Amino acid sequence: MPTSKDVALAAGVAQSTVSYVLSGKRPISEKTRKKVEAAIEQLTYHPNAGARALASRRTHVIGLVIPFIPELHMASLMEFVSSIASTARKHDHDILLVTEDEGANGLRRVVGQQICDGLILMQVAGEDERLPIARSLKVPVVLIGIPRDPSDLVCIDADFELAGQLAVNDLAAAGHSTIGVIAWQPEVVERQVNYVERFVRGTNQAAKELGVKLLHVVGGTDLGTISKSVDEVLAQTKGQPAFIAPEGIVQEILLRTLSARGLTPGTNVSVIGSASPGMAELYPVPLSTIDLRPREVSRRAVEIICGLLESGSEGPHESLELVPATITHRSSVIRPDQAKAS
Missing domain, CATH: 3.40.50.2300 (Response regulator)
Structure with missing residues (x-):
């Protein structure tokens, strides 16, 4: 296995110069740095992590x-x-x-x-x-x-607040005046993670500005809870319903629930969910999603x-x-x- 000494010999420089190129602790001329880097690549040299940590007092x-x-x-x-x-x-x-x-x-x-x-x-x-x-x-x-x-x-x-605003804006632009927002699981809400509050604040702000009625309903990971939430939104919606499901696992149950009621996303119900691009494309109807990047x-x-x-x-x-x-x-x-x- 090559050492820093081998790199120094190949590059025609002092062993300390190799160390300085690797650590960046001292300025090295561009010409010398390139010679050292070429020798490192040629020898496939990898600095010893333990030795480097001792020298720099860092573990990387x-x-x-x-x-x-x-x-x-x-x-x-x-x-x-x-x-x-x-x-x-x-x-x-x-x-x-x-x-x-x-x-x-x-x-x-x-x-x-x-x-x-x-x-x-x-x-x-x-x-x-x-x-x-x-x-x-x-x-x-x-x-x-x-x-x-x-x-x-x-x-x-x-920016979860922006995400909430964008989701409501998008459904309002599609003509929906009532939107159901399926909450995160109760366990997530109870942990008081800040992104839940920020997302809700964003949806509420956009709905107020656009004159849209928002229905915040309970989320969960069981079919019974989501079924009740979906029926609550459907009962209060005139025209075609719309849903926002910002949590992936909740969204999957929502889609099954809608299908059981004869509702197909993009045809007689609108849904904005949360999924990776690969997963979103795998649904029978490719899912519009909140991209939290x-x-x-x-x-x-x-x-x-x-x-x-x-x-x-x-x-x-x-x-x-x-x-x-x-x-x-x-x-x-x-x-x-x-x-x-x-």
Whole structure:
């Protein structure tokens, strides 16, 4: 296996120069840097992570704190994990998955034992027990999600308020004056995750501006609950009904419920759901969806924490970034010309 000494000999430079090119700690001329990089590629040299950590006092590992809880839609969660891991590798970092079994103590452990250089926290609750610890750590911490009090914290998330506005706007433009919003599962709502409140606020704001009647009904993962919610919306709707289902697992049950009542998305009912592009296209009627851009949120979370690590400044830091949501139009919303034809 080649060493940094072999790279130095191949490039015709000192071994310390190879180290400086890899670490970026000292300015190196472009000509010398290219010689070293060419030698690295030729020899397929990979720096020893342990030696590099000792030299730089950094592990080049980012801890990703994930709550593996039953109500989470795991396919959606793994989309975040996959994107975070691939982006981290582009920035020469690895990801360490940290489950929430230890709670706040887990944060202290991985940082105190110098297992990782910084942390990304997912599924942040409104009042989250991890936040006092996150504020006190001397390493960068980035939250995917926004707590009630984001002071002294670095937060990034999809713009759920904009997502709610766009969904209502889209259905109103299609001619619907009454819209049913199927809520997240009660377990998610009870965790007081901030994105639920922001989404509801966005739908309410758009409905008020457009004069649309919104019916916020109960969500869940059982057919009986969704059936009652659908019937409640149908009973109060004149003309063709419309539904927004911002949670993937709830949306799947909604579509089955509508089918059992002879309602077909895009024909005699409009539905805007939440699914990855691949999944949305697999439905019998391709589903119009709220695109919360999880890959972009994940990419930015890694870029932010790597930027903080490179700056070398100790916490706490404070910033809040929202990634704009979009609506991806497919076939599940009745358009005005379709309504006239029917």
